Amino acid sequence: MPSLAWRPLTVVAALLSALLLALSPLYGYHRDELYFRYLAEHPAWGYVDQPPLTPMLAKVSIALFGDTLTGLRIPAVLSTVVLILVVALITRELGGEGRAQVLAAAGIGTGAFTLIAGHSLLTLSADLPLWSAAILFVLRVLLRGDGRWWLAAGAVIGVATYNKHLIALLVIGLAAGVLAVGPRRILRDPWLWAGAALAVLVAAPNLLFQAMNGWPQLEMAAALSADKGAEMRALFVPMQIVLFGPVVAFVAARGWLRLWRDERLRCLAVAYPVAAALTLISGGRFDYTAGLIILLFCAGVTQGLGPALAANGVFCAIVGLPLIPVSLVGMTPVPQVNEVVRESIGWPEFTAAVRSAVQTLTPEERARAVLLAGSYGEAGALHLAGGLPPVYSGHSQLHAYGPPPESADVAVAVKYPRGGLETVFQTCVEHGRVDNAAGVDNEFRGLPVLVCRGLRMPWSAAWPRFQEYS
Template structure:
């Protein structure tokens, strides 16, 4: 018999989480990815060189409905993670978890570090987590119930998820490997499973066609990321698996792995986690690529805790987890004191959300100091999409960048004989007759991020036309 949904406590947790995230949304300011998505949202398309289109289009929707503010762009991420809380509780219920297991799963998810980060800022992760959770929920229903039509629901969500990230392929590959290794292999002959797979492909087809017709830019992007940080990410992979949602979630998740492994009906999903982890390590991918499967293991572990009458013990440890998680993930520490804490080293989102007003003021100061004739011909070229996005949000004209998708929106006009270069290395400076450093960025908080101490150069006399040298400015990271 199907367990009832503990809708009251789960709804309370989800609503409280949404309220907290919304209340704290202005803290520290925009993250660099949000500034980038804001720019991409002004260029609607089926895809971009570094990502599919869903997150930028949701940024566009958030701005249109809630306003072009830091809070406006963060309403949808907060709603998305509130939905994630409900979905993880439903996963626990699907695994035969009663009220206690569902509440543990909901509370642990709501207070996990990565959940809070994803709910606080608009990131691809913000929507990837609930998409994975929905796909896993429907896969569980297909595996556990005598209702194979759930393969169609899973296929529909997987197809939709490709418009946010292609990482949902890790879930598909992990499940396929699990079915081949541990079964039940008879499912591989199910017409419903293959109908779900076909539906996923059909829904993802426009996304795939964009990749084909544009030379598979995401493969180029993935290769660049692996070359740039692959070794570092491999070293960090195992420790980050333990702290993505907090160490308590990981420990409970280990019990969840055992629970899934012992149930032959869902053993394939237990195998999916090590398969996805291995593929991530081999490719040099980010450590959060397995986050969706960690939440599955955690939900299963909450069921084990409840059935073993360890609810109070698990709840106590999750309460401790809930103290550290928000301090790391949310803007609770005053920005003036942030640099004196370990938070900037742990939480990249917090680190890269500090100092944008000071950055734009520094660049504006260099531009405003130019004589009127030079100012009219000046352009600003940045090395990072966050810098480009911050200047665009501030209303600065004639801003360009060679970073990722932004390269396609260049080159600067031919009359641009004066260039303010931000985060551009010696190779870029050498393309001008003269360059001089005019100032350096100080974020005012002493937080060591990408912009802190960044030199701003004023360069004159490009040695070649912009249209000729623009290909040299392109870079992926």
């Protein structure tokens, strides 16, 4: 077994961490981060649209490092450090010497998706190291013949369910591979079933929450598939190349061939197309296969790739990090390629537009007013802004934190259709529209800000109309 290249790996981790921390205050919060910050004030075993891990990471990070953009993002940086260490261990497990370990760590560490996940606190941030750790322990079972590593794999898989239930794709892909191409002897290993039992035990509180609440995430997944399934299917193949950059994709294709030719690891080669097929059938996001692409890249990495991976890293950094000045980024294709950039720009202008509408209210109206936001990002931004009426939203988990008080007969509303609001209020008047100085075309640019008065019905009757999964 090759030794682990600790010193150069530490340098890679330190340089990448310094870069991510230095850039963390730029652009602004991503809409998901605003949501996680909101959910962090309502700790729970789960939410209708996701498990609790990422919101709880937000809560802990804010408590430890302060309620700032950088403070919120420190778990994302730490997750990236863990990821590149695990990538090096996977490469070592596959026989890679020190140089190959460093190339693998640097190649994945500077991949577009890794940089995005390290810059902003997303569910992806913790998902990548969790998937990679589970894959590492499965490799140790297959290559070392020591079934006790199933316990470690089971523990990680159980923990991963608190971040995303998508770790099931890895389990299904691996099971399909073992049944199709072997090695089937591992099915007789009691350690395998002990690991599976441990995974279920660790995941039980989260799964119990879902069961007791009618499996809301299944409803959410169906809504997402109906909303964006066709778009995700069309983007799936090209985005497999863009996820970590074209050089990583090329090396990953070579790694797939290596796994296929090794009878011990052929089941892992099968896991990728199985996960890809399930993603396409369900209309899931193209990044659901990211963890397996990391494995394929580690299997394919060889010496001599340094210059190509450096060029790949520069390309990915331009796409994935806030390197372009905010005043210029709207003139580039980056916001169209990178949704995180697109949805991180313009929040000050958004809150200013809403604040301007609030200032038109009389003191008596303001005392009875609420803010209505049709999406969790906008709700999170208004909740963070301060000095405004209380915020309510029917989007995803936030619907559970309503309805507004019955005395609230005045509302400043964004991202709700005027026609729908006028079934609840007697009048709705447009105060203005949201714009951003950068000219980035995102979800809230051009939104009308509506001032509504006079309830037609009690909030207890109206609030169910506001519920939305998307």
